[in-house]
Amino acid sequence: MRPDDRSYLPSHEWASIDGDIVTVGITDFAVSQLGELVYLDLPDTGRAVSRGQAFGEVESVKAVSDLNCPVDGEVVEVNAGLPDDLSALQDDPLNGGWLIKVKVAGADALEGLLDAAAYEEVVAAES
Amino acid sequence: MASLFRFMASPDTLLRTSLHAAHAAAGAKLVPFAGWEMPLDYGSILGESRAVREGSGVFDVSHMARFRFRGPQAAAELDHALGGAILDQPVGKARYTMILAEDGGILDDLITYRTGDEEIFMVVNAANRERDWGLLTARLRETEAEDLTLDGGGILALQGPDAPRVLAALAGVEQVPGFLDLAWLPSSHGELFVAGTGYTGEKGYEIFATAAQMVPVWEALMAAGVAPVGLGARDVLRLEAALPLYGHEIHEGVTPFEAGLRFAVKGWKTREFIGGEALRALPEPGRELVGLTADKRVPREGYPVLCGGEQVGVVCSGVWSATLEKPIATAYLKKGIDGPLAVDVRGKELPVERVPLPFVPHRSRD
Numbered sequence: 001m002r003p004d005d006r007s008y009l010p011s012h013e014w015a016s017i018d019g020d021i022v023t024v025g026i027t028d029f030a031v032s033q034l035g036e037l038v039y040l041d042l043p044d045t046g047r048a049v050s051r052g053q054a055f056g057e058v059e060s061v062k063a064v065s066d067l068n069c070p071v072d073g074e075v076v077e078v079n080a081g082l083p084d085d086l087s088a089l090q091d092d093p094l095n096g097g098w099l100i101k102v103k104v105a106g107a108d109a110l111e112g113l114l115d116a117a118a119y120e121e122v123v124a125a126e127s
Numbered sequence: 128m129a130s131l132f133r134f135m136a137s138p139d140t141l142l143r144t145s146l147h148a149a150h151a152a153a154g155a156k157l158v159p160f161a162g163w164e165m166p167l168d169y170g171s172i173l174g175e176s177r178a179v180r181e182g183s184g185v186f187d188v189s190h191m192a193r194f195r196f197r198g199p200q201a202a203a204e205l206d207h208a209l210g211g212a213i214l215d216q217p218v219g220k221a222r223y224t225m226i227l228a229e230d231g232g233i234l235d236d237l238i239t240y241r242t243g244d245e246e247i248f249m250v251v252n253a254a255n256r257e258r259d260w261g262l263l264t265a266r267l268r269e270t271e272a273e274d275l276t277l278d279g280g281g282i283l284a285l286q287g288p289d290a291p292r293v294l295a296a297l298a299g300v301e302q303v304p305g306f307l308d309l310a311w312l313p314s315s316h317g318e319l320f321v322a323g324t325g326y327t328g329e330k331g332y333e334i335f336a337t338a339a340q341m342v343p344v345w346e347a348l349m350a351a352g353v354a355p356v357g358l359g360a361r362d363v364l365r366l367e368a369a370l371p372l373y374g375h376e377i378h379e380g381v382t383p384f385e386a387g388l389r390f391a392v393k394g395w396k397t398r399e400f401i402g403g404e405a406l407r408a409l410p411e412p413g414r415e416l417v418g419l420t421a422d423k424r425v426p427r428e429g430y431p432v433l434c435g436g437e438q439v440g441v442v443c444s445g446v447w448s449a450t451l452e453k454p455i456a457t458a459y460l461k462k463g464i465d466g467p468l469a470v471d472v473r474g475k476e477l478p479v480e481r482v483p484l485p486f487v488p489h490r491s492r493d
Contacts, residue, residue, distance in 0.1 A: 035359075036173055038447050038454075039423050057473070059424060061172045061447045062359060064473070 001120055002027060003094060007070065007113035009052075010122050014094065015070035017110055022071045025098040026058065026089075029123045034060035037086045042078045042099060049075060049102060056099065058089075071109045073102040144189035144281050145341035153355045160358060161253035163190035168357040176363045176449035178354035179327055180487075183289035185345070185353045186361055188326075189281025192256035193335070194249040194263070198270040201247050205239065208266035210383060210402055212394040216241045221307045221322045224391050225383065226251075226262055227402025231409060232379040235259050236371065236391065240309055240322055248335075250282065252373045266401060279338030283345060285353065286331030286364075288490070293351050294321065294332055297344070304332065306492045316343045326361060328368025328489040363446045366455060369418065369485035375428060375444040376416060376457055385412045385459070387484070412462070414440070418486055419456045419468070419479040426456040426470040426479060433469045433476060442470060448486060455486045 002008070006016035012030035015022050031037070039059035049055045054066035055075070078100050082089055089097035114122065141164040150157060155166035166187065168175060178184045196205060206213040210233075211224030218241045226234040235255040240248040251259045256276060264272050285294060294303045297319075298312035304323040312319045317340060325331035336344050349355065362372070371377045376386055383392045383406070395406050417440075419426055425445045426432075432440035445456035456470070456479070469476040 035168070036171065036447075038425065061363075064425070064427065 004116040007110040008119035036061045040083045073104040077101040166357040168359045172359035173449040175356040175360035179287045183287035184356035186284040190253040193275040201270045210392040231405035233377045283334040286327045327364040367487040418484040421454040425454040431471040
């Protein structure tokens with residue numbers, strides 16, 4: 001099972017909260033489905049994002065895909081080195097390959113997302 | 128992340144080649160493709176592409192449809208039914224041609240293998256098998272036609288600079304078939320029907336294995352160090368070599384001339400064949416198939432090609448080239464366009480450069 005210290009979207013993004021900052025990434029399952037990554041587009045800091053809306057794109061040898069934001073808020077940090085060196089996203093998407101940090105309004109920002117067990121069912125259905 | 132790779136289509140309804148278990152054992156990601164469950168990759172599309180350019184790889188392409196035509200009129204009737212000449216195709220040679228509509232549009236591309244005076248073997252695209260069968264049998268009169276696709280046999284495409292050495296060792300022969308030559312080679316697995324054909328631009332062969340030969344020949348190739356290669360790398364390699372793919376560079380809406388495939392309609396000026404009258408009446412094409420390269424992002428199928436903000440073309444196929452280590456694409460472009468080109472990637476303009484085709488030179492005839 002994937003880490004239960006965070007929440008998930010059915011479209012394979014994860015979100016973990018620390019105070020009013022939510023770190024967002026994509027799961028290892030997403031990366032395995034995409035295959036070899038070739039391009040990543042991340043937003044600028046300061047940009048407003050909202051749940052379910054695209055905040056960037058990731059492209060692999062096989063396909064291009066939107067990155068959907070799990071939370072509402074403002075982008076306060078991006079993993080700036082990642083677009084030029086995708087190896088952390090390819091090899092460690094749940095940790096070093098995080099994508100953006102979003103400042104959110106409150107501690108309930110992750111409510112309504114999937115927990116690890118529910119996300120595992122999504123993965124099982126698509127495997 | 129959208130769920131682009133939801134390859135869920137109920138596996139029990141999909142056809143499987145005789146190598147299904149071997150693919151699974153080799154770590155293949157198996158996906159539905161034209162009604163078959165086929166290997167997309169064995170872990171790395173780019174790695175498999177490089178294996179074929181640098182050494183040798185083998186593709187199971189047993190999903191492709193195999194037809195056999197027999198009878199004294201087989202060559203004459205196929206010469207009329209197909210876009211390219213068959214009557215003058217020598218016994219022992221393969222030839223690339225197509226099925227045309229009455230209006231000259233391309234219904235499919237295919238290879239004919241002249242296996243005898245009165246026998247022609249044919250391989251067509253898997254997705255078009257039923258339509259092609261209907262079209263061809265309707266266009267033939269006296270010729271006996273057989274669809275062999277589901278007989279348990281199949282096609283193993285052995286490709287790459289090491290392919291001649293591997294085939295010679297497999298068959299225990301010194302002389303291997305040349306480009307477009309057919310051969311019946313002795314081997315410890317029985318006689319192997321082999322053609323000097325492929326879809327990568329490299330030297331290579333298509334081995335037409337019987338049901339009994341499929342697994343032993345595959346295992347012998349694995350033991351010889353040949354890399355298993357999936358359909359993902361096949362698409363990369365064929366696009367690097369600018370070999371057309373049905374549904375992309377060619378389809379009912381384009382003519383052989385626009386696609387740069389005049390050689391596939393050999394004798395079009397004088398022969399009597401279905402689509403010939405339309406081809407002879409065509410005006411000079413207003414668009415042409417061109418090559419594009421880009422930085423970082425892949426121009427993908429359907430993306431508009433822009434010049435000065437105006438759409439001047441559309442992308443047919445795009446991949447990340449393992450050999451050139453950058454994105455490559457084919458596109459239909461209006462003739463006479465002069466100026467910097469861009470591709471509309473989901474609303475953003477990506478600069479692209481027009482380059483000659485093929486992207487990677489062919490070595491299949493060397």
